[in-house]
Amino acid sequence: MTDAEPDGGRRCGFVAVIGAPNAGKSTLTNRLVGAKVSIVTAKAQTTRYRVSGVAVDGPAQLVYVDTPGIFEPRRRLDRAMVAAAWTGAADADIRLLLIDARKGIDEEAGRILTALAATPAHCVLALNKIDLVRRDRTLALSRDANEVCAFEATFMISAATGDGVSDLSARLAAMVPPGPWLYPEDQLSDMNDRLFAAEITREKLFEKLHQELPYALTVETEDWQGFDDGSVRIAQTVFVERDSQKGIVLGRQGTRIKSVREQAVAELESILERKVHLFIFVKVRQKWGDDPERFAPWGLDYNA
Ligand SMILES: Nc1nc2c(ncn2[C@@H]2O[C@H](COP(=O)(O)OP(=O)(O)OP(=O)(O)O)[C@@H](O)[C@H]2O)c(=O)[nH]1
Ligand SMILES: [Mg+2]
Known part of the structure; x- marks a missing residue:
């Protein structure tokens, strides 16, 4: 040097x-x-x-x-x-x-x-x-x-x-300016696993839903539990704005959410390199888009 x-x-x-x-x-x-x-x-x-x-x-x-x-x-x-x-x-x-x-x-x-x-x-x-x-x-x-x-x-x-x-x-x-590196050499992202897992599920939902539905929903990881056998149990909630939207997200006899879950599991297992047990619950929360709690984990300014 x-x-x-x-x-x-x-x-x-x-x-x-x-x-x-x-x-x-x-x-x-x-x-x-x-x-x-x-x-x-x-x-x-x-x-x-x-x-x-x-x-x-x-x-x-x-x-x-x-x-x-x-x-x-x-x-x-x-x-x-x-x-x-x-x-x-x-x-x-x-x-x-x-x-x-x-x-x-x-x-x-x-x-x-x-x-x-x-x-x-x-x-x-x-x-x-x-x-x-x-x-x-x-x-x-x-x-x-x-x-x-x-x-x-x-x-x-x-x-x-x-x-x-x-x-x-x-x-x-x-x-970019001269200076020391800010992250360890092998770090790829600053996102935590819970947030990333919610994003993966939201991606699968976006692909399967149309019109206003993708914009009327949000996904949160509520629970994350690792087990001795290396597997992980992830529980997520999909919030929608209205009861009718809940039905569409679930699909006839739950078929839509089932296929969302399967796709999310496949991707999470390949990224996390471990067995994933994923549970997705769909809940109606009117006006979740006006709830500051929803914005907090995203680092968004609620009052923007
Ligand atoms: N053919 C083609 N499609 C692309 C290319 N780059 C992105 N796409 C497609 O464009 C669409 C949008 O890509 P995204 O990367 O999600 O775009 P974005 O700018 O992040 O979109 P927002 O997050 O909604 O603002 C996806 O279907 C991509 O596959 C490209 O170079 N060629
Ligand atoms: Mg984008």
Whole structure:
């Protein structure tokens, strides 16, 4: 180690991954980290709070902060989600804006671009889902976006296939400030097991439910008990807003919740590397979205 290179030339910093709902932020975060730290579904507004994932690229440790999509909020939870995204952006060393190249600069993306343009330093643009669009369209999009906000760098990527992601990572690694690493080398996420298990179940529910249902529910892990044989018993509650929603979540003769449970167990067992006994209860809690207790474990600002 020399004076010119404190910490052996190590670098470390926070990269906030921001963008409109469904842009692919969580898919990209997982890809960059090399493990599933944040849930992904085809539905917008899947991510509800900030999820950090840690990656190492050469001498740099990058703490990616996956954020909820930024949209026009209506409910209290929406406002808290959008506020969490902007706070994540403000606290980070680098803001990585993801735009769905197939959607282009629509109203939502346009608003975020304009907001970022006020402070374009340390902003990087990634046009995502290039596996779905022609290259000339992506080039035009890059030009249009950079006319609104002067990004430090622009990348064309596919978070789904991994195309372009290592170039993006290398650039981010070069941009974060010199300094010691913040996390142990093998740590991938800052999320605790109970919260992550609830997210996995919510992901399976989101995939199986439609219209307003995904947004009317939330999942909490109520109990977590490890046994001597290595297995774990996990009890979770799905809160819905109305009785009719409870019936839909359960499905005819409980078939829907049964298949949710099976899928969640399969995934949890492979992640936790142990046998999982999962119990899911569905309860009606009118206006859970206006209950501060629901927000607390997520680190969301109830009064945003
Ligand atoms: N074809 C294609 N699909 C992608 C790509 N990246 C993400 N997706 C898909 O886009 C959808 C949304 O992905 P997410 O990663 O959940 O998007 P997000 O930005 O985190 O969404 P919110 O959390 O709702 O804001 C999922 O169906 C992904 O599989 C990509 O590069 N190509
Ligand atoms: Mg997400």
